[in-house]
Amino acid sequence: MLNYDIVIVGGGPAGLAAAVSAKENGVDSILVLERDQELGGILNQCIHNGFGLHTFKEELTGPEYAARYIEQLEEAKIEYKLNTMVIDITEDKTVTAMNRADGLFEIQAKAIILAMGCRERSRGALNIPGYRPAGIYSAGTAQRLVNMEGCLPGREVVILGSGDIGLIMARRMTLEGAKVQVVAELLPYSGGLKRNIVQCLDDFGIPLKLSHTVVDIEGKERVSGVTIAKVDQNRKPIPGTDKHYTCDTLLLSCGLIPENELSTSLGVEISPVTAGPLVNESLETNVEGVFACGNVLHVHDLVDFVSQEAKAAGKHAAAYVRGGARHLLFDGEDIPIVAEGGVRYTVPKTIHPQRMEENHTVRFRVGDVYQNCYVSVYLNQERVIHRKRQVIVPGEMEEVVLKQEELKTFPNLSQITVKIE
Amino acid sequence: MYDVVIIGAGVSGCACARELSRYQLNICVLEKEEDVCCGTSKANSAIVHAGFDAKSGSLMAKLNVEGNQMMEELSRELDFPFQRNGSLVVCLHKEELPNLEELYERGIQNGVKDLRIIGREELIEMEPNISQQAVAALYAPTGGIVCPFGMNLAFAENAAVNGVEFYFYTEVVGFEKQESTWLVKTSQGDFATKYIINAAGVYADQFHNMVSSKKLHITPRRGEYCLLDHAVAEYVKHTIFQLPGKYGKGVLVTPTVHGNILVGPTADDIENREGTNTTQEGLEELTARARQTVKDLPMRQVITSFAGLRAHEDGHEFQIGEAEDAKGFIDCAGIESPGLTAAPAIGKMVAQMIKELSNAKEKTDFIAARKGILDPKTLDQEAHAALIRKQPDYGTIVCRCELVSEGEILDAIRRPLGAKSLDGVKRRTRAGMGRCQAGFCSPRTMELLARECNLPLSEITKSGGSSKLIMGRNKDS
Numbered sequence: 001m002l003n004y005d006i007v008i009v010g011g012g013p014a015g016l017a018a019a020v021s022a023k024e025n026g027v028d029s030i031l032v033l034e035r036d037q038e039l040g041g042i043l044n045q046c047i048h049n050g051f052g053l054h055t056f057k058e059e060l061t062g063p064e065y066a067a068r069y070i071e072q073l074e075e076a077k078i079e080y081k082l083n084t085m086v087i088d089i090t091e092d093k094t095v096t097a098m099n100r101a102d103g104l105f106e107i108q109a110k111a112i113i114l115a116m117g118c119r120e121r122s123r124g125a126l127n128i129p130g131y132r133p134a135g136i137y138s139a140g141t142a143q144r145l146v147n148m149e150g151c152l153p154g155r156e157v158v159i160l161g162s163g164d165i166g167l168i169m170a171r172r173m174t175l176e177g178a179k180v181q182v183v184a185e186l187l188p189y190s191g192g193l194k195r196n197i198v199q200c201l202d203d204f205g206i207p208l209k210l211s212h213t214v215v216d217i218e219g220k221e222r223v224s225g226v227t228i229a230k231v232d233q234n235r236k237p238i239p240g241t242d243k244h245y246t247c248d249t250l251l252l253s254c255g256l257i258p259e260n261e262l263s264t265s266l267g268v269e270i271s272p273v274t275a276g277p278l279v280n281e282s283l284e285t286n287v288e289g290v291f292a293c294g295n296v297l298h299v300h301d302l303v304d305f306v307s308q309e310a311k312a313a314g315k316h317a318a319a320y321v322r323g324g325a326r327h328l329l330f331d332g333e334d335i336p337i338v339a340e341g342g343v344r345y346t347v348p349k350t351i352h353p354q355r356m357e358e359n360h361t362v363r364f365r366v367g368d369v370y371q372n373c374y375v376s377v378y379l380n381q382e383r384v385i386h387r388k389r390q391v392i393v394p395g396e397m398e399e400v401v402l403k404q405e406e407l408k409t410f411p412n413l414s415q416i417t418v419k420i421e
Numbered sequence: 422m423y424d425v426v427i428i429g430a431g432v433s434g435c436a437c438a439r440e441l442s443r444y445q446l447n448i449c450v451l452e453k454e455e456d457v458c459c460g461t462s463k464a465n466s467a468i469v470h471a472g473f474d475a476k477s478g479s480l481m482a483k484l485n486v487e488g489n490q491m492m493e494e495l496s497r498e499l500d501f502p503f504q505r506n507g508s509l510v511v512c513l514h515k516e517e518l519p520n521l522e523e524l525y526e527r528g529i530q531n532g533v534k535d536l537r538i539i540g541r542e543e544l545i546e547m548e549p550n551i552s553q554q555a556v557a558a559l560y561a562p563t564g565g566i567v568c569p570f571g572m573n574l575a576f577a578e579n580a581a582v583n584g585v586e587f588y589f590y591t592e593v594v595g596f597e598k599q600e601s602t603w604l605v606k607t608s609q610g611d612f613a614t615k616y617i618i619n620a621a622g623v624y625a626d627q628f629h630n631m632v633s634s635k636k637l638h639i640t641p642r643r644g645e646y647c648l649l650d651h652a653v654a655e656y657v658k659h660t661i662f663q664l665p666g667k668y669g670k671g672v673l674v675t676p677t678v679h680g681n682i683l684v685g686p687t688a689d690d691i692e693n694r695e696g697t698n699t700t701q702e703g704l705e706e707l708t709a710r711a712r713q714t715v716k717d718l719p720m721r722q723v724i725t726s727f728a729g730l731r732a733h734e735d736g737h738e739f740q741i742g743e744a745e746d747a748k749g750f751i752d753c754a755g756i757e758s759p760g761l762t763a764a765p766a767i768g769k770m771v772a773q774m775i776k777e778l779s780n781a782k783e784k785t786d787f788i789a790a791r792k793g794i795l796d797p798k799t800l801d802q803e804a805h806a807a808l809i810r811k812q813p814d815y816g817t818i819v820c821r822c823e824l825v826s827e828g829e830i831l832d833a834i835r836r837p838l839g840a841k842s843l844d845g846v847k848r849r850t851r852a853g854m855g856r857c858q859a860g861f862c863s864p865r866t867m868e869l870l871a872r873e874c875n876l877p878l879s880e881i882t883k884s885g886g887s888s889k890l891i892m893g894r895n896k897d898s
Contacts, residue, residue, distance in 0.1 A: 035821060085818035100813035104806040122858035124725030127647070131698045132727060134883035134890050138860045145864055145891070151878060152893045176895040220695055221888035237701070248892065264652075 002107040004079075005029040005321045007095050009086050009262065010115035012041020014294020016069035017307040018113045021314025023076045027321050031107065032073070032080035033097055039073070039080065040066030041117055042140065043303065045147045048168055050195075054304035065303060089266040091287055111289045111317040114263055114277065115310065118256040118295040120165070126254055128160075130217030130226075139165040139253040143172065152176055154249025158226050159183040160214045162190040162197070164301065164395075166253020171200035173251075180204070181245050184212040184228050186235055189369050191255070191395045193301055213237060214250065223248050256299045266290070273345040274298040280334055281351040281360060282316035283309065291317045298347050298363070301397050305363070309347075335407070341419035342366045344394075351416065353407040360402045362418065366392050370420050375400060378417040379410045392420065423447050423614040425775060426605050428593050428628060430454075431462040432569065433756045434620035435576035436768030442583035443772070444781035450577075450585060451607060453592035455885025456845045457838060458573035460622045462761070463848065464646070464697065464729025466686060467677055468660055469565035470759035471508055473528025473536065480739045482531045484763035484770065489563055491765040499579055500793035501571035502678040508564025508660035509544065511714045513554045517666045524559050524664070535562045550656055552716050564660050568678050569761055570848035571793065574838070576768070579791040581837045583784070590885070593621070596632050596750075603749060616749045616775055623694045623732045625740075625754035632747040637740060637754060641694050641730040644686025645703035650722040650856050654680040656715070663714045672710045674718065679823075679851060684711045684718070686729070697728045724856045731757035739763070741770060743778070751775070794832045794849055798824060819869070820862040822855025830866060834873045841874065843867065844884040863890070 005027050008015045011034030019032050038044060043051070046062030053059060056068065073080070081099060088096040095107045120138035137145075137153055143165060145151045155178050159166050162185040170180045183201060188211050190197055201208050209228065215237045216227040230241035258276040260268070268277045268285045276297040277285040284291050293313035294306045334350035346364045370392045377385035377400050385400055392398060400418060407413060425441055427434045430452035438450050454460070469492055475482035496503035512521045521538060528536045537560055544551055544558045581587060588609060596617070597604040605612040619628045626639035649656075654676065663671025670688065677683050687703045708720050734740055734755025744750045753771055756763070775781065797805050797815050808828075809816040815828035833840045833849035840846040843853060846866055853859030853866065867881045867890060874881075882888040 035818065083817055085821065085824070087824060098809065098816050098818070100809070100816040103809035103813075103816055104802060119857045120860050122724065122856075122860060124648070124858045125723060125856075127704055127723055127726055129699045129701045129704060129726075134888035138857075141860045141863060146895060149864060149878065150895050151891045152895055152897070153891060155892050155898070177893075177898040215701060217698075220697075221882075221884065221886045261652075 002031070002105065004031040004107055005110045006031075006113060006317050007107055007109035008032045008113045008115055009089070009095070010034065010041065010117055010294070010296070011039040011080055011082070012115065012117050012294065013043055013066065013069065013303050013306045014117070014296070014310040015113070015115035016040070016066070016073055017310035018115055018293055018314035018317070019078050020069060020072045020076060021311040022113075022318045023078055025315045025318035027318040030078050032078065033084045033086055033095070034080060034082050035085045037083055039070050039082070045140070045144045046168075047147045048172070051303050054302065055307055069307070086262060089262055091267050093289060110321045111291065113313050113317050114268070114290065114292040114296050115294050116259045116262065116296045118258045118299055120252070121255040121257055123252055126252065128214050128217060131219055133217070133219040133221050133223050135219065135223030135249045136217065137249065137251055139163070139169045139251045142251050143169055146172055146176055152178060154178060156247040157181065157249045157251060158214070158228070158245050158247045159251045159253060161185060161252055161254035162192050162208060163253035163255060164192040164196050166251060167192045167196040167200040169251055169253070170206050171204060174204050174206070180206050181247060182207050182209055182228070184209045184214060186213045186231060186254075187211070189393060189395070193396060215242065217250060223250055226250050256295065258296045258299065260296060263292070263296070268292075271345060271349070274347070278349045279347065281348045281356045283313040283348065284316060284320070289320055298345070301395070305397065335413055335416055337362060337416045337418060339364060340417055341421060342368060342370055343418050343420060346418055351402065351407070353404060353413070356402070356404050356407065358404050360404065361399050362402060363397055363399045364418055365397055366394055366420060369393050374421045376419050376421050377402070378419075379407065379413055380415060422602070423449050423612060424779060424781070425616045425618060426451060426603075426612050426614040427618040427620055428605075429460070429620040429622055430457040430577060430587060431460050431620060431622055432458070432573040432576065432761055432764045433753050433767050434618065435573055435580060436764040437618050437620060437753060437771045438580035438585045439576040439583075440768040440772035441775060442580045442585050443783055443787045444776060445784055446775070446779070446781050448585045449612065450580070450587045451591045451593055451605065451612065452587065452589050455589050455841055457577040457587070458570050458848060459884070461730055461732060462569055462573045464727050465569055465644070465761055466673060466675065466758070467566055467569045467683065468673070468675060468761070469503065469567050470762045471528065471536070471561035471564040472531045472533045472759070473524050473559065473561060475531065475759065477527055477530040480741060481759065481763070484739060484766040485759040486532045487766035488759070488763040489565070492565060492567065495765050496567070498789055499575035499791045501575040502568040503565060504678050505563065505565040506659055506676060507560065507562045508662060509548065510559040510662045510664050511544070511551065511555050512557045512664045513552060513713060514666070515556050517664055518557060520666050521557060521559055521664055528559070528561065533561060533563060536560070548657055548659060548661065550715055550717070551661070552714050555714070566660065566675060566678050567761065572761070572764065574849060575791055575793065578837050579788070582788055582791065587838055593628065598632070598747070616751060616778065618751050618753055618771060620753040620756070622756070623730050625732060625752065629744065629752055629754060632750050633744040634746055635744070637752070638735045639755060640690045640733045640735070641692075641696060642733040642757070643689045643691050643696060643728050643730055645699045645707060645726065645728045646683060646685030647704065647707055647720070647723045647726045649682035649684065649719065650724050651680050653682055653719050653722045656682055656719065661714050663710070671713060672707055674711050674715045690733070694730065697730060699726050699728045703728070725858055733757050739767070741767060743774065749778070794829055794836070796829065797826060819865045820852035820855060822857050823851040825850045825852040825862075827869065830869055831873065834870065841870070842882045842884050842888070843870070843890070846870065
């Protein structure tokens with residue numbers, strides 16, 4: 001059995017930043033486990049630019065962004081294992097993993113950081129009717145084929161879902177010689193970033209049809225066409241609005257799902273809203289010494305925020321291992337953060353006034369488009385933040401900053417509420 | 422000259438092939454698709470029926486019960502997943518209790534063992550998630566679940582090892598009767614043979630009607646299904662049927678041998694013999710009906726849906742035997758539910774017929790046992806570790822959702838009648854059958870197929886034919 005202070009599951013942007021941060025915070029014995037053949041995770045297939053504006057104040061591609069962190073990891077001499085699949089984690093922090101070289105092996109950790117990322121919602125999970133031919137890809141799979149293998153998965157393309165990967169792939173497929181006919185989105189608003197709609201669809205004349213979905217897929221062997229229909233307020237197709245597209249490919253970009261099967265089996269409590277672990281201000285789950293960050297915790301828009309969050313997770317895991325901040329996991333003084341009035345969730349879910357940062361960022365998403373509204377924060381019944389906003393959309397993560405001074409001195413604080421007004 | 426040409430490499434055809442391979446006969450199987458198990462056999466309920474359903478005295482009832490009884494031994498001998506989990510026919514309305522009694526009586530007549538009717542309390546104890554409405558159930562401990570691909574592949578591989586030849590992409594187009602033999606005309610040339618076994622699923626009536634004036638009629642009856650994630654594997658433990666009655670036929674909810682929950686099927690008679698598409702209405706109907714017997718069935722956990730076609734013969738009876746006016750042409754037609762259960766018995770019955778017709782002698786070197794693809798998850802930790810030390814390919818996970826290693830995929834490609842496509846690998850190893858539905862593993866599996874089959878990536882298909890996965894190179898146009 002191997003022994004490490006901190007085992008990090010996943011060597012993507014979250015795992016890398018968490019590892020570097022844990023090292024900076026005084027822990028030397030760290031092991032990163034990555035299932036793919038290189039570090040960097042999905043960044044490796046994101047060859048477009050726009051990464052790192054917050055972190056490095058410059059525009060990098062995905063692989064460049066990953067490379068910055070991989071360099072730091074190498075410089076800090078942090079150990080990692082590639083092509084290594086974690087198959088089990090127990091509550092006492094025994095990690096079972098396997099790879100070619102080491103076979104099946106166990107690691108005893110003092111702390112664990114979950115950084116497994118997420119997967120794409122598949123055609124099956126969407127329950128789209130029709131045939132099951134070749135030519136139906138999730139946008140990320142197509143991205144990998146195009147950007148890493150140089151293969152074009154199709155020539156005449158329809159995209160369902162306006163998530164960021166779908167938008168990015170609409171542009172990429174066009175640049176590589178395919179014709180993207182339309183992007184259909186079930187919801188009345190896009191799930192992607194505004195800048196991606198402009199740069200990936202508008203600039204290439206690709207139409208975006210909101211409140212539309214795919215109602216049929218044709219083709220016995222390879223996709224030969226799809227039918228798109230308008231949907232009503234209940235997201236049900238409206239009869240008579242069918243429009244047929246002749247195409248050979250359907251790309252799906254209909255949401256990302258945090259990969260928490262390992263977390264669940266080790267007893268981590270999962271939020272039904274984010275599908276990620278419920279965490280306190282230290283990004284610690286209900287299982288002591290198990291932390292989570294990145295897209296396994298909640299799906300992010302920007303990798304910069306993943307890195308920030310992972311940095312915090314690394315720091316708190318290091319503090320836990322060093323035993324300095326004797327851990328007071330959910331000790332009763334944790335103040336619940338309640339999401340209300342259009343706010344779907346917050347990360348973290350609780351905050352401890354003694355343990356929190358001086359200025360602590362709370363991230364959240366809304367469930368609908370809100371115009372000319374206010375983002376408000378209440379401590380008990382008292383409103384302490386009331387920020388005017390022109391528009392807030394579900395596709396863009398929001399944040400509020402809580403001040404430790406304010407929370408510490410607030411008499412009998414029992415609840416923090418974040419809401420849209 | 423062949424002794425026997427079998428049309429169709431589905432479970433019936435392959436069961437016949439395997440049983441016939443015991444004899445000194447020259448046999449081949451003709452299949453229009455790229456692989457075995459590509460039609461009805463790949464998309465069904467994966468159930469081993471107890472045998473109370475079929476009409477007493479019918480061939481269907483007889484072969485169902487026989488097939489059921491053969492499963493344990495056969496699944497050990499041919500190494501495919503089978504579990505006797507028991508089945509429950511749930512009665513939701515008091516006034517339908519007589520129908521449940523009737524089903525019980527029929528089961529007894531058909532020779533189904535250990536059948537009994539259980540009350541509401543016992544039912545709820547056995548299945549806590551059963552509908553509040555349930556009043557009683559028929560419990561059949563002999564009901565089971567099986568991997569339909571596993572069984573079909575096991576028959577085929579074992580037949581191949583024992584000398585049966587398989588021809589894929591070989592579509593039968595006609596027959597020519599000669600003196601005492603047949604010429605089977607196909608897309609790949611003619612095959613001369615003494616006997617023909619017509620195991621062509623939804624196409625069996627067409628072939629029968631080409632040689633016989635006593636017409637057969639088969640309707641493709643489409644059944645749609647949804648498959649639920651491992652996360653809800655324990656939601657039901659038995660195969661839950663709804664008692665058919667004036668409130669409709671209901672759909673079944675069952676665990677699978679691989680730890681998923683399967684819901685289905687609907688029943689729509691259609692024209693198109695390739696019409697395996699799912700429909701909006703069908704998928705909605707499934708949810709509504711399944712929730713009649715199982716409360717709050719977590720349909721949010723659906724990972725895929727699919728449709729299969731049953732070969733429904735007008736008289737709802739297996740049509741097995743030599744065509745009266747076409748000597749040497751043996752039908753194995755109308756094999757709909759409980760066809761999968763009956764397949765081992767069908768194989769035996771057909772083989773016996775051919776044996777009698779041809780006076781074939783048994784081989785002395787018949788190999789009865791077949792070893793399936795090793796699933797390292799079934800090993801204990803020590804044996805698993807030893808396996809990876811010996812064969813490091815088992816240490817590289819390709820399909821993360823189902824934890825399928827490179828070693829298993831290579832075995833699937835390299836073994837007799839090996840996989841040639843993504844779906845072929847999927848049916849043999851489950852790579853791509855999990856919750857991400859091949860999103861992560863398909864590029865890697867494609868690479869392995871390309872390497873092993875010595876083909877460019879652009880030639881790799883999802884399911885053979887023109888189901889190519891790659892349409893070209895970047896910027897090639």
